Amino acid sequence: MVRIIGLKLYSLLFFILLSCFIIIYSHVNLATTGNTATQSQILIPPQSFRQVSYYNDIKPILDSRCVACHSCYDSPCQLKLSSFEGVDRGASKKTVYDHERLIAQEPSRLYIDETTTAGWREKGFFPVLNEQAPSPETNLNNSLIAKLLQLKRDNPLPSSGKLPKSIELDLERSLQCPSPDEFQKYRQDHPLWGMPYGLPPLTRDQENTLLSWLQAGTKPDVQHVLSSAAEAEIEKWELFFNAPSLKSQLVARYIYEHLYIGDMHFKGHPANEFYKLVRSKTPPGQAIEELKSIRPFDDPGIDRFYYRLRPITSTIVDKNHFVYELSDNRMRRLQELFFKPDFTITKLPGYDPQSAANPFNTFSELPAISRYQFLLDDAQYFFSGFIKGPVCRGQAAVNVIRDQFWIAFIKPQNDFMQESTEFLAENNHYLRMPASEGEKIGLISWLDVNKLQQQYVDKKETFIHKALLRHHDVDFNLIWDGDGHNDNALLTVFRHFDNATVVKGLVGKTPLTAWVVDYPLFERIHYLLVAGFNVYGTAGHQVTTRLYMDSLRMEAENNFLRFMPVQYRKAMRDSWYQGIDAKLFSFFEKPLYGISKETAISYETNDYKKEFFEKIQQRLGPAAGEPDLINRCMQEPCIRKNSTDDQRQTDAMIRQLANLKGHEIQALPEVSFLRVTTDNPDKDLVYTLIRNQKLLNVSFIFAENLRREPEKDTLTVVPGFLGSYPNIFLSVQKQQLPDFIEQLKHTRTESEKDLLYGRYGIRRNNPRIWQYYDWFNQKYLNEQPETAGLFDMNRYENL
Template sequence: MIRIVGSKLYTLLFFIFISCFIVAYNTINFASTSNTATAKPQTQPVDLNRQFRPVSYHNDVKPILDSRCVACHSCYDSPCQLKLSSFEGIDRGASKKSVYDHERITAQEPSRLYIDETTTAGWRKKGFFPVLNEQTSSPEANLNKSLIAKLLQLKRDNPLPTSGKLPDTIELDLERSLQCPSLDEFEEYRRDHPLWGMPYGLPPLTQDQENTLLSWLQAGAKADIQPSLSAAAAAEIEKWEHFLNGPSSKQQLVARYIYEHLYIGDLHFKGHPAAEFYKLVRSKTPSGQTVEELKSIRPFDDPGIERFYYRLRPITSTIVDKDHFVYELSDGKMQRLQELFLKPEFTVTKLPGYDPQSAANPFNTFSELPAISRYQFLLDDAQYFFSGFIKGPVCRGQAAVNVIRDQFWIAFIKPQNDFMQESTEFLAENNHYLRMPASEGEKIGLISWLDVNKLQQQYVDKKETFIHKALLRHHDVDFNLIWDGDGHNDNALLTVFRHFDNATVVKGLVGKTPLTAWVVDYPLFERIHYLLVAGFNVYGTAGHQVTTRLYMDSLRMEAENNFLRFIPVQHRKAMRDSWYQGIDAKLFGFFDKPLYGIDKETAISYQTSDYKKEFFERIQQRLGPAGGEPDLINRCLKEPCIRANGSPYQQQADGMMRQLADLKGYEIEALPEVSFLRIKTTDPEKDLVYTLIRNQKLSNVSFILAENLRRQPEQDTLTVVPGFLGSYPNIFLSVLIQQVPEFIEHLKHARTGAEKDLFYNRYGIRRNNPQIWQYYDWFNQKYLHEQPGTAGFFDMNRYENL
């Protein structure tokens, strides 16, 4: 047998695959590719025999849209790009183009709301068609020429069955070919898909909700004047915009660094109302004037004008959990930024430019900022920045997130003054080797990718030499190398969960000891941000998307290698081999890559042979409050495992959840990846919620395709979390507290299709269950009540037909 080795061959085969995909590329088969059908059949008029009453968009209509329509229609993955999370999104309308397309050979024109166009006429030129009446206005025309009204009526005329699974004609696959009919195409849509009314694949609105929406549409679908900013908010905006637009070169470079890291998240002023958030943007206009945001794709793109301003733009769209992660602004935060970046003595000799080759590389752009300041800035809010990697647009799609395991833990290398000063010089001298795929823009191909990959390998070689010279010569490889959260910062340890095509990051060590773990240093932290967030274009080509995925392979292995340094030398290779099993890993020669750090033995004296478990347990103990809350359900280290101030109901339920968390393999076969479990008590106000996370075991995560061939379901594990984890519930479950033991036993033995059907008949809230909206409201309200400010509405696009 011929043994094929080498990561270059691995990469080459990926590009061959993508090239074949591109050659065979076919446009998604929508109902039509034109806004105007060649034939215009007579459409069914909407029933006007309804009570007309004046309604307010903000007071009456928006609450309905938020609680019913935003469940699917928000963010980049809105079906037909129809965003119902704001009036501007409704006015923009729908499109036949999908934002997510892993086959396109040329970059797509971006269509970001509030940025790429701001007028109705402008969106029509970009191919968006109306869902409201834009012809002659009258009460009758406002309904009969509204797609929203027609889709609501279609649902009313063709209700779904209220029990059992949905019929096969209701397609739920995220990769399905969407039917995005314009008004002229609706009659054909209605005839071909009678069960595809809105809400799609879910029960209809109540009659009162429907009447409210139809009354608003009938009256012309107008938006109320939104309330203006409070005086307190305006004062905070002015203060922060003044800080970010300082005139000196030092201030300008610092502001650019802050912007390129904070632009994607939701900013909130400490102490202000929980629902008020802002985006940090680059604007043509200064403070005090209307924001005119630059239309750049990436935050380091050339602004195209000589002078621009960093501005805070209020977020007016409904907050949804899948893209909501919060960076808090306060007087203390401003003082911290000044201490990190403005008080240290250093000189900015020249402001960097925006040419792609240079700007895509933060070690080039910000070489004159002290590395320890940059690193501490990232560590201070590590969960926020990892949420950018996880909740950013790159992480929608199975092929994007199968580069990581279903569960892993993260610790960080401690920033040390003497070492970080040398690191600043090392990174500046070697920034050429840290060139990112985004430096090639959308035209990156095989040759360019091989160059970038080769530079990455050369960097890792140089890094190893530097670490031994500058760090390990003076420090042992022990717990003192791990960041301790400065004694109080609970960002020191993180857990990441992957849920097939999306992911979640939380503070602390959650779940049982995972298969893999990362230890992250500054250059690695920075590169992940510039790979997956700042440098990623969701509208980019297949080549751009694939090279991003491939480069992340190298970064993941670098983080794993950092962790292996803390394991006894003789056990490192065996541990890494257990992470990369299977024919594909061997075929593509991943283990020809050096296992770094094998020359220096760890100074940690282990007491057990379970090194990974002991390593993290001892770190968490050393960190104290900075290590996060102990996981008393999945890792009860010492009885009694009772959460502080827990109610009798919580203590009773936690005990049963510990039994549930011990299930694994085929015992949890009936569960999808994310389930929200409501445990009912005698008092509905005291009902409890737990998230059940099925961690799917793969033999390796080295391959972008054929994930099913690498599945090892007999090794799946279950993590049970009090409260909420994840933005996309796959199923709602409900059980009386006294019936939880029976629920656990039923789950353990639900193996066949018939047994699973019985399980979900009894405990599941299926998509067509008339009560599903009550459960959706209850889960959302409880989440918003328990985590105001960080919570958003859950997304139903991945709710399964079980």
């Protein structure tokens, strides 16, 4: 009762705060203040000059030690050290992620919004390299990188135990971001905040190499050169994307608006070569001048632009790396989907926001079945856009989903999809997305959009009964079977508190909730969370995106409930939305659709959800992916294909770990990488431990702690790697696994946690942490050379 009352109060406070945001929305000016201090002289003596190559000597150090935190939108102080351009750009006091921003921020995307050092200085970025009169001494004294390295060396962290509380690690902590002139005060106030932050220092050799490069003037020495094979592929694909016919132009626009956020890779080419699909002012054969639009459907501002493939020269990091493969087979598939069907494009759609933000308006003349099959073919890629794109960062952003859930898809059917194309075109007004309002969306506009969503669901229900369910039973024939071979047919999503992961197949034990996704739902999630999301947008934009996703999640859950027995549906949904007073929060009390038609599935047990997915797996065969023999071992022996003796023996012990739940796993963070050491270090094994936290509901942004049910938490153990942000590295000898599991089961207090992590954990200040970081990264790269990227240490906890 106390928990529910507290939930009401916090939720009521949320709506009051949202209203206040809207009232003061256009009357707030943000101001920034700075502070200056006497510039200090660097105490590290200049190194004797030696020739240092950025590409061969410096970049490997930055990649292995600095990119662990300094990459992508969430790079502290926007200092991106994943490329020379990022180092040269420098740092900024502005943060990209700001949940309190009432005025949209000017974007600061590397390679796009500015391309010169002087331009970045005008945008408020300050240097981390010397930009005054060069000399060996001033090159060091005016380098913020050198100062931060020195600060770490002068004030080392304790090498054992937990870090002192003065080392702040919270994701939402206030960053200092000192400029070179402010560094002296920073050093006095925060002596333990040298770089790498909250981690052991670089080796002396690494420091000296960096200092020699800084001393010599920090020049890049390698230009990216394309191979003749890469040039040929780029030419072929750019010709495809820029074909002149109306049909080709509309198809290319559709493909671009869905692929632009990921990394393109040519099949058979080196595993480390990737490209971005961009819009450029310049045609193929000329240097790319990328348009500076924020959203992919923004007005290009020019009469003619071109789709181009820009080489990715920054270091690949896992948190935003997901790959779409381009090949001859892929081009044939696109031709089959979009050019083989007989349809005519009468005119090209425009780019006005009200229209362009709505894909059902923009692409109404493209067959819906072609669009849907395009998404299904690579469903994990498109869900990765939701998960690894800029929208999915922070607790408030991702607590719209459960910690673990499974996804299946409605099967595309020619007769139904033809009628669906007409239905979507006729009703596209009801499918208006929040992005159509741009940054001006407020409470009134949001309520309008939500009302339209509810009207659409009502119309959709009538249409489905008329066009689909009148002719088809609600059974397994409505579920996409992956065309017998495509392992995108079933997906699992994990939420890790403030980030998330999506993988193929059904991973983990049977979850609390499940989604069944149809075409309009798939498309709207993409245009809500990817194409229509502005990471530099206002708090109003971010909040309305989160609220709209509530409706889409419930629609996906409702689709799943159609396959459950009628009498069980309400009880099942009620178990997902506990603690909500429907009278006070009727906003979240959505109708339960599909209750009039009973499922045609004959269930043999009372565990309908579990049986539903088990039967789907059996029906799909290879398209269902590999079975999860760790978390759902139905009958011994559960042996993975091609496993070694060590793997089989370890898997048997790991299953005991996977069966822990509730308070037995309370000592674990969200994501742990477990290294099981063997007699041969080259054959050590890796498992990812994922703690799934149970919540009463996921319908509120705030007060998550009041909705926790830790006694119902579960643990998923996955062979290999899952997740981009490890919270802790664990190292356990194979023969010690039973002791580790037993100790974990009984760890409750802080002193017991200290013993556990003192024995098995690799803490942030452990001098060996960099060895483990390198080992995990290299093993990941060896196992998945095209899809692997460097892991991020921003969420590594102080345990």
